[in-house]
Structure formats: structure tokens, C-alpha cells
Amino acid sequence: MALNDRVPPNPARPDRPRKARVPTGPALRVDPIGCQAHGLCAELLPGHVTLDEWGYPILPTGPVPPELLAAARAAVRACPTLALRIASE
């Protein structure tokens, strides 16, 4: 496997996070300094929040699907370091 083949060429500044997509709504946000990788958010929102190899949450940039809002609010309440919040776009 050639390493460089897997890096997408992208002239438009590949490292900049994409701007909010068209559908807007309440989205999960994490304070990266406050987060201590307890991982409860991923447990309460399986599939929506995943963890990186060090246990820190990877959040989708888009809004929380309506059917997951209750679970998202529960995750916000459960975060031991109060690092998770729901931001309205």
C-alpha cells in the first residue's frame, strides 16, 4: 500500500474544517480543553459520537437528528467535565 496514495490532493486548503452544511439545527460541540475523555457521550449516542484512539469524542459537524435530541441532551447532562454542549446554529 502506498502511503501517499491515500492522501487526497486538495488545493482548497484541506485542513480547514468545512463550513456548516445546508441543514442547520442544534449541534453538539465539545470544549476540547475541558474534555477529559470519559467517553459517556459516545456511550449515550452510539453511532452519532465516536471516539478516537485516545478516547476523545469525534462529533459530527452537522445538526443532531431530531430522534437523537433527547439522548444528546442526556449526554450533555452526563458529561463529567461539563465539556459537552448543544449549540443552536
Added chain:
Amino acid sequence: MTRTGPIADPARLLPAGGAPAELAAHRARHGAVPRIRDARELVALVEAAGLRGRGGSGFPTARKLAAVAAGGRRPIVVVNACESEPASRKDAVLLRHAPHLVLDGALVAARALRARTVVICLHRGDPVAAHLNAALSQRRGDGVDWQLAEVPRRYVASEASALARFLTDGEARPTARPPRPEQRGVRGRPTLIDNAETLAQLALAVRYGPEWYRSVGTRTDPGTALVTVSGCVARPGVYEIELGAPLATAIGAAGGPTVPVGATLVGGYGGTWVRDPGLPLSHDPAGREGSTIGAGALIAVPATACGLVETARVLVFLAAESAGQCGPCTFGLPAIADDVARLAAGRADDALAGRLTRRLGQVTGRGACAHPTGAVRLARSMLRVFADDVRAHHRGHPCPPQPPVLPIPAPTMLERAWR
């Protein structure tokens, strides 16, 4: 009040024949500090000039000014002259040769924003402090409280939110946003934090007018910029170029290459590798790598050097310079640096390619500040620009040892390093 000054194109900050370092000579050349009625007038002027920040991000200065002015409380102005990029010297040279241009810009901003305090931030132990103190002693009638602050010598300590925090509680580590320093910065006040060169450019834009300011540079990034050219060039140093000028112009200003160049690292240690001498240098992403001029550090690396080894050395440095606050940066940067170091040494295991690619994707954009994103940008650009070398190294064929090119600062004292 547009007036064409006796300034040669394109050098404006550091004209041929020398910039006036003494206050009397400075005033003789540029006149008194222009009077601006209020923040609104300054925002309009700076917006018309199209000035963008010279600290690395290229953020529109007018927007920052407007955000500070909207804050309600009395703002504070901070001049960021820390220059943490190991290969950058432009702010030091500017403050040595044209300190009053920087101070004029800070004063114009402070007066327009009704700020009473201007804090100039330098790295601890920076010899420029003596020059700056001498310049400040000539400016007692400015009507603002000029202060000097010495910041710990760490790479991310001069990131804007880290400076705001340092000046508030003495801890020079970045903070989570929002709020941005423009909204709530030093001691909770709206804080304008601008790079030293940005303020010097602002002084010129206000003095000679937006039309004059825009007469060089590009439509979306007008004016000149200071670049620090180093590596395998005949005369390493700080030069002033027109924004949008090709990389070859900057290398040529430094006397041209002394040996064949393999690639140039453009924009500092969170920047990109570039082979194309025609790459236009500005804050707008250009070329295959989406390169930007950043804070203007350009390092030409000989074709005989190994781009992977050079990148690995920088990544190890960047990992050590993490503030250790955000997990993806704290754990991700050392992991990425280790992967790249193994690759550079020709000791890649079968899982390395997949692992490194995944880590790069998972670390970018996930810090409170842009530090991890910059490290990922550098690593990704290495993988593409040195693609052939990457293949050879991956197959277990490293380059023969070469002397290091990119400068790495001596390890910092860890004790109290952030205070």
C-alpha cells in the same frame, strides 16, 4: 487625506537606504500620527485598504477592529511581537529598524478604540526589549499607557487567546473559543491583538490612504509583506515583497539558491512544502497544497536533504510544544511525529500507512487553537510533495544521513514554562 509619500515601491516598511529608527527622523518622513475620529472611521479606512493580519492567519484586520469596537467596555490593545516561528525574524527586524511605525499603528488603533493601555508582547529575554524601551522613552506624550510584557518562549504561547490569558492570569496557554479575545480578552475586556507588522502596515494605510495601500499586492490581499528567507540561499534575511509575488522573487531577493533546492517550506512550521518557484505568496491559499504565506517564514531546503527527516524533526518539536490541554493534540501529535520518524528512518511497519492517515484525519481541527491543524497540514504536505521519497522510505530505503536544515529551538525548561 490620501497623500503619496516619498516611499519607493514595493518596499514600504523597510525601504532601501534604511527605515528611520529615531523618532525625529520617523516624523520627518511620515509626519505626525494621523488623527482618526473614532473606531468607525478606522474600520472603514482599514477595510478599504484591505489589510489582513501578518501574524499568520491573514484575518481581515477591519473585522477584528469592528469586533473589538462592538464590545461595550473599554478595550485593550496588544502588540504581538513574540515571533514564535523558529525561522521568522521579521518582527524583530521591524522593531529594530522601524519601531515607531509599529507604535504609530498601535497608537492609531488605541485612540480610535478609546483604549488607554497598549501592551507590547515579546518573548522573555528578547534583546529587542532594550530598543523598544528606548523608542518608548521618546513617546511620553502619546496619551496611552505603554507596557511591555515578556512571554514564555513557547511556540503556542503567543497564540492570541494564550496572550490574552497570560496577560490576565499569567498562564500563557490557549483558551477555548468562544469567547474570542476580541469579545472578552485581557481581564475580560475586548482586546485587539495584532501582529507587530500588521500594526505597522495599518499605520501606513491610514497615513497614505487605502488607494495608495492597494497600489501594490493583489485585489484580495493588498500591500507588501515581510518575509524571512533562510536555508540554502546566498543572503538569508528579512525582505519585503509585494503580496502575490512568486516564491522565486523572495528567494531571489535573498540572493538566490546556493545549491539546487529540493523544496521550500512556506509559511512556518504549520505550513506547506512547495516545489513550484512560481507559487504566488499571499494569504490566499494557492498551488497544489493550498499554501499561504503565513507569517512569512520561507526555508529553502537543498535537494540533497531528506524532506521526510526534516519534517519528522519539526513534528517532534511541534509535539513537544503542545500546551497539553486538548487530547487530540496532546496524544495525537507525538503519535504522528513517531509515525513520520519511523517512516523517515525506513522502519515503517505494515500498519503505518493506514494508521498515520487515520491519525492525520482525526487530529486536524480538534484543538482549541490551530496548533494541531498546522502540524497535520505540514505532515500531509510532506506526504504529497515528497511522494516518491515516501514510497522509497516505506519500502525500507531511507536517505543517507545529511546535516539538519530546519532550525529547531533548544528544548525549553519545563519548569514553570507556561508562566
